[in-house]
Amino acid sequence: MPGSTTSQPVLAMNEVVVRFGGVVALDGVSLQVHPREVLGVIGPNGAGKTTLFNVACGFVRPTEGRLLFDGEDVTGWQPHHLVDHGVARSLQGLGLxxxxxxxxxxxxxxxxxxxxxxxxxxxxxxxxxxxxxxxxxxxxxxxxxxxxxxxxxxxxxxxxxxxxxxxxxxxxxxxxPRLMLLDEPASGLSESEMSELGDIIVDLAQDVSVMLVEHHMDLVMRVCQRLTVLDFGRVIATGSPDDVRDDPAVLEAYLGGVVEDDASDEPTPGTTGETTRKGSSRA
Ligand SMILES: Nc1ncnc2c1ncn2[C@@H]1O[C@H](COP(=O)(O)OP(=O)(O)OP(=O)(O)O)[C@@H](O)[C@H]1O
Structure with missing residues (x-):
């Protein structure tokens, strides 16, 4: 069954920590992508999404923690080895x-x-x-x-x-591939193109597991069985799109740093397009 959580995950991150000098980009992140599941990874700007994606691709080696593919420990593997084992990626820079x-x-x-x-x-x-x-x-x-x-x-x-x-x-x-990693595939697309992309992702998930890092909430809410929400490098929520949308910690993460003047314009998860957080800093 798509989205089943009883089978062995295709991809698992266990307590992954990534430090860049003094910056903790990921702080003990665990997640799983199950067979034929679309897992969405969301979070405000600077939450650690790109770093997490790069760990899954092998571009960034975790400072601590493990990366498992089909139960095999692939921590520290080179990106091309992961590709050889069935981990495909489509990056924002298309590299064609x-x-x-x-x-x-x-x-x-x-x-x-x-x-x-x-x-x-x-x-x-x-x-x-x-x-x-x-x-x-x-x-x-x-x-x-x-x-x-x-x-x-x-x-x-x-x-x-x-x-x-x-x-x-x-x-x-x-x-x-057994696993497809998609990095903001909707960026630069119109509404109708994004809708077609959603159809493609749903179709792909019939035989490929997908991890989707994406800002566009409409797409994420439509195609993902589960979401993992990051904030300040930590997982603050994991669950169905409906559960995550109503999670107070998620609302706080997206809305917490909003300056008063902009509050009426700020998107909430699941309601509109790109998400941004104003007035917050990671310094
Ligand atoms: N190579 C790097 N060197 C130092 N700090 C980094 C590096 N890459 C990321 N960071 C920091 O790690 C944190 C997480 O960044 P990351 O780009 O993973 O977040 P993000 O959720 O993808 O953000 P955005 O949505 O804005 O792209 C940020 O504080 C960022 O400044």
Whole structure:
């Protein structure tokens, strides 16, 4: 069952601490992402979301605590090792090759399962043709799933940003990950594009676990089975979107530092778009 909490988590963080010099960015954070669950990670500015995402990707090594993937201790693993084991990520900076076609960009992401890598196939190894055909079929299937198969031959640099975002997702998905890490995928999208993205994430969660770090509450509330809320590097709430929305600690975190003049404009969790916190400082 999607969102089930009885199975072994695909991803677990146990008591993760990250210190940058004197700054404690994460302070004993524990969370789990279960099979075919969409877990949302939210929190006010500076709460530690990006740091948490970077720990999950392997970009930041925890100062303390453990990172487990499918029950295996992967603390301190390099990002590419995590990718090889089925952890895919789609970052805000999309990292695509602007002069390559959509299909070629996606094929670059297919290397995890390829006997002959896409790059290796450029040197025409004997096994390349059959393998490459299979890879292309898989890449086209992913493009179709994301509704961009008609753009397979387009040069990525010529595409509008929302389409490039889908290419980035396709490149992550073609490696058939067990876990997809999404870093603010809704940034820069219109309301209708965000709604389509929500449909895509719901569809993905039929066979992939997703951890979604996102500011846009409408999207988070719609697609996540559970939310983990951070504030000042700590988990202040975990639960269903409805439970979290009504949690006094969460309301306090989002509203606590608001200066009086702006109070009427400040979004509350679950009611509107981007969240910000004014008048608070972490110095
Ligand atoms: N490389 C770094 N060196 C020093 N301090 C850092 C570093 N990265 C993050 N921090 C600090 O760690 C804390 C958490 O930052 P982080 O970027 O993870 O929060 P966030 O929730 O992603 O914020 P935002 O929503 O504004 O992006 C902040 O106080 C930030 O200033």
């Amino acid at each position: 090759f602007g002069r390559l076609s959509v299909l070629d960009n996606v094929l670059v992401g297919a290397d995890r399962h390829a006997r002959t890598s896409f790059l290796g196939s450029l040197f025409a190894a004997p096994t390349a043709t059959k393998d490459e055909r299979a890879l292309r079929d898989r890449a086209m299937a992913v493009l179709q799933r994301l509704g961009i198969e008609d753009h397979a031959g387009d040069i990525v640099g010529s595409l509008p940003y929302p389409l490039r975002k889908r290419v980035s997702l396709a490149r992550a998905l073609v490696a058939e």
